[in-house]
Amino acid sequence: QVQLQESGPGLVKPSETLSLTCTxxxxxxxxxxxxxxxxxxxxxxEWIGYMHNSGNTDYNPSLRSRVTMxxxxxKSRFSLKLNSVSAADTAVYYCARGSMTQPRTFDLxxxxxxxxxxx
Amino acid sequence: DIQMTxxxxxxxxxxxxxxxxxxxxxxxxxxxxxxxxxxLGEAPKLLIYTASNLQSGVPSRFSGSxxxxxxxxxxxxxxxxxxxxxxxxxxxxxxxxxxxxxxxLEI
Numbered sequence: 055q056v057q058l059q060e061s062g063p064g065l066v067k068p069s070e071t072l073s074l075t076c077t078x079x080x081x082x083x084x085x086x087x088x089x090x091x092x093x094x095x096x097x098x099x100e101w102i103g104y105m106h107n108s109g110n111t112d113y114n115p116s117l118r119s120r121v122t123m124x125x126x127x128x129k130s131r132f133s134l135k136l137n138s139v140s141a142a143d144t145a146v147y148y149c150a151r152g153s154m155t156q157p158r159t160f161d162l163x164x165x166x167x168x169x170x171x172x173x
Numbered sequence: 174d175i176q177m178t179x180x181x182x183x184x185x186x187x188x189x190x191x192x193x194x195x196x197x198x199x200x201x202x203x204x205x206x207x208x209x210x211x212x213l214g215e216a217p218k219l220l221i222y223t224a225s226n227l228q229s230g231v232p233s234r235f236s237g238s239x240x241x242x243x244x245x246x247x248x249x250x251x252x253x254x255x256x257x258x259x260x261x262x263x264x265x266x267x268x269x270x271x272x273x274x275x276x277x278l279e280i
Contacts, residue, residue: 058216098260098273098274099262101271103268114268115268116269148217150217156222158262158267159207159222160207161228162219163217163218164216165215165216
């Protein structure tokens with residue numbers, strides 16, 4: 055059974071960097087696209103970006119200047135860094151999988167992790 | 174960005190009802206439209222991809238239709254486990270892919 059599990063600090067101070075990891079179990083991390091998606095309280099879903107183990111990335115233009123994604127195939131996990139955070143970045147963050155042919159159709163998601171930006 | 178508008182934003186229904194949720198795109202997206210189900214505290218689940226294709230393992234009471242700018246998700250006979258929030262998503266014009274605001278389906 056394939057599972058995705060997000061992990062990382064639940065509280066980040068304003069202006070600092072949010073760092074999250076998604077661990078993939080039960081399947082290879084190779085040959086898929088891996089996305090981060092977030093949902094602020096009482097708001098809709100917002101796609102942050104994706105990456106492939108080849109290094110191919112695509113980010114939401116609204117966040118591109120602050121986002122870095124990376125993948126560690128040896129540990130079957132991929133990561134998100136979002137710098138210069140503010141209260142507007144408070145959200146539940148999800149990792150999700152897309153296929154090679156449909157990288158932005160998410161057939162598998164993690165349960166999500168709440169990140170609060172506060173001093 | 175392409176804006177996705179779902180209606181209604183919330184819906185009350187009963188077990189056994191037939192329910193339809195609508196999603197409208199701000200411009201044509203061909204059939205690049207997906208539907209997801211999300212229950213609180215759980216991982217979202219892909220139900221329908223490219224407008225009308227049922228994801229593996231999803232019950233056949235779920236169906237999708239539409240193309241261009243107007244799409245529908247239909248649940249033919251509501252079951253207790255179907256009460257959740259439903260989101261549409263366009264994957265036509267990216268970046269970024271965008272989601273509807275959600276439709277909360279309540280008992």
